[in-house]
Amino acid sequence: MATAGATGEEHVGDEQWPMWEVFVRASRGLSHVHAGSLHAPDETMALRNARDLYTRRGEGVSIWVVPASEITTSDPGSKEAFFESPAGKNYRHATYYEKSQGVPHL
């Protein structure tokens, strides 16, 4: 049972449903793309809710739902350490290199 709230009362069923992340594939050959999130009591209902919320106008041919709690995310606070290192390292881009003369098939 959950810890009693400030009022000292608790109600079974008052807990909110868990969050799910929804990925929709628009058509064959494309990747699933994150469409948004929703609440659902379990994975079966999550899939149905995703159908109702995100494919009402024929947006998709395939849906994935993933428990939001199962997704490990990068920390927004460590953005600098994570994502700024590539800055200035232009040699990591192919366009950094000049094409040598006389090399065929480049």
Add this chain to the structure above:
Amino acid sequence: MSAEAEPSVTVTDVELDAELTSTGLVASADEAEYALRIGDDSLILAQQLGWWISRAPELEEDLALGNIALDLLGHARNLLHFAGTALGKTEDELAYFRDEHEFRSAWLFEQPNGDFGHTIARGLLTSAYQFELYTQLAASSSPGLAGIAAKSVKEVAYHRDHAVQWILRLAGGTDESRSRIERALINTWPYLDELFRDDELHDRFEGAPRPSALREPVMSVLRQVLAEAELDEPKTTESSGDGRHGHHSTYLGPILAEMQVLARRHPGASW
């Protein structure tokens, strides 16, 4: 900022599907009477389900019930439009300017929303019935009815799945949810029988399945769902409701009053 840096934004034109099927066909008197019966079923249920929007247990369920209501409204529009071709009336005239005794819906569809359990129990019964009905009607010798049924049955399959999923969860949830769904099934079950009664229309008109032929397939699906949810089949007395001939329960009047008030107060108004 240079002009090149401004990405040009275009909205892709979406080709919208036709809203009505079976257009261009003119119904016979019997086809029209039949279409009114099953069209009124869907219209009344759609109107009732609309009440849940903003009131369902979760936002996601608002959307689910709202989607089902819109599907049903689409079926009703098709059927009333088709019926109207025989009666010289538009779908709106049939929906908004008929009185209670002119509606042909069965009593099950006008039963109150009640709590969420009652809405789900009613949804299980209506969708199990409509699924069998439309499956058989899709093979009808009436091209108008067959076309509408073939389109509707896919959506009704989803409505039935929605109800089944919730029956299983309410029955297998808490003591409270189980007792509520049991009570809801007991209160709804008496209205099944009316759906399976043949009358003079079915003797005359062979373009539609006889209601009595739907009883076994519908009951067999319902029994499977109850067995899976480990619920007993309610032992109830059959309702003597006779909505197919315009005799309704006291619930229909207020539903119609709310549905029709705007169109009647401002006849011919448009968006």
